[in-house]
Amino acid sequence: MELSDYATHSVKVSGRAIMATLNNETRERRETGTLGKLMVLLDMVAYADGPLRFTDIAAASGQPRGTLHRQLVHLVEEGLLELDADGRYSTGLRLLELASRSWARNELRLVAERYLRELQDLTGETVHLGVIRGASVIYLDKVEGRQPVRMYSQIGNASPIYCTGVGKAALSLLPDDRIDALLTEVTFQRFTPATHTHETLLAEIGEIRRNGVAFDREEHEVGIRCVAAPISSENLSFVGGISVTGPAYRLTMERLEEWAEPIRQTANRISTGIRIGLGPRP
């Protein structure tokens, strides 16, 4: 009942749209056959507001019941979905298990680890590492201060590219045509009075390119500011960034300016580390 509108829309938008891989000149060819169909279901369940019943999924996916049934059985057998006693589907622990492996071995994360910590020590604020995927930033790691933390919370999270420090910093590395291509897919949602529009974002990109750092001036959330600097592989096969984030009352713009230089330096070190293939032991 209250689950009846997990929005076919937002599923597609937040879930699948992210799929758009960055270096994909020839878009529109996600012919992944059987797997593609299953992933749509997985997305739907993952991005729903709560567990979904068979009927809900049937309605939203438009698949005939017989087909859907077998698909769900397969997903459950593989542990990608779970079916509880009340007949409701939610995502399976298998995902967590696979992601945990994936995360633990991620090369960028391993290289960046110690630098993030250094930045945290220097600033005392929360440090993030993120990567661009499609028109979103996905956070790969986070080092918080002394607080008792909800660490995982941000990791793996996907945020819009246009109102995060990491997103803007990363964008600034891309050639204009790629930026344009990316931004056509984006709908600019106004999170705060300071959130960018397409035009103001493009204007700021120029500035970011000159400075080598991007600021988030409460553009995503009121009361939250950050400084970020870009990271990339040599051929831009991936781009991302690191940022220092905190409450506006503590992070005045003056203070953020002070941190610009160390952030830029750290980002450069990470980029270099990636390029020369520094393993987990730099």
Add this chain to the structure above:
Amino acid sequence: MELSDYATHSVKVSGRAIMATLNNETRERRETGTLGKLMVLLDMVAYADGPLRFTDIAAASGQPRGTLHRQLVHLVEEGLLELDADGRYSTGLRLLELASRSWARNELRLVAERYLRELQDLTGETVHLGVIRGASVIYLDKVEGRQPVRMYSQIGNASPIYCTGVGKAALSLLPDDRIDALLTEVTFQRFTPATHTHETLLAEIGEIRRNGVAFDREEHEVGIRCVAAPISSENLSFVGGISVTGPAYRLTMERLEEWAEPIRQTANRISTGIRIGLGPRP
């Protein structure tokens, strides 16, 4: 080169074996068609020691090159795998993204959250929440002390059932025939001098049933002890547990005994919370 032996074996063992769902009397029917084949590949990459090249995967999977090629393309298109500039495959960020959603919404975790924190406050030590999947314990959450933490590290991690407090506690809830069924799949690896064998484990299960708590007396790692208590849904459709873990020098057996009662109580509250469907707002 150095990747040539990512062990077809350990892939199957650590990866797929975990799939064995608990309440599956009629095993041996993992007919998941296309999806199953792709998951084997995903597992292989996820459980390898590093990125794999096409040829490595081809050799290990035994698939003809043409077939394998298309399968990998599909996995990459869906973001489940990533192909770097050197032609090496590793797991994709899509997994992290999905798992992050999954984790954030997990009902058990949401119910348990505040209780874990309470236990952390009481003991000052690290508290874990885990669930049984096949013959492994998968950690769902972790609350650490004041240290600057590597939070994610343990979450999603799969550990053997027979040498973890949570695993043993959870086992103790199951009827003997199900325990037997589970343990036939298990090879008892000797991690420390105190690690259980099949026989000693069964012996301890009786004791755990009487006490309602399980101890890990340096059975998985020398110098690490823990107390754990079991959690379950009404019909045992899932079983798991919570534990308090720490260094042996601080966690004497006397101290662990003192915590037995609070842990038992907390575990009971969580079980009740689950059963009456307490949402995230208890």
Add this chain to the structure above:
DNA sequence: AAATAAGGTTCCAAATAATGGAACAATCGG
């Protein structure tokens, strides 16, 4: 520099798996 090998990719007829309509259970509400 040419020849050879190894690593990847594309093609296509044959084999296999997915599809979806319909018939069949099970559960629910009155």
Add this chain to the structure above:
DNA sequence: CCGATTGTTCCATTATTTGGAACCTTATTT
């Protein structure tokens, strides 16, 4: 107890996957 709703199974049809072979492309050898 009936009718409605929800979930499951069956099976001929349709679509996808398969795998061998031919084909590129890059390293390696002579």
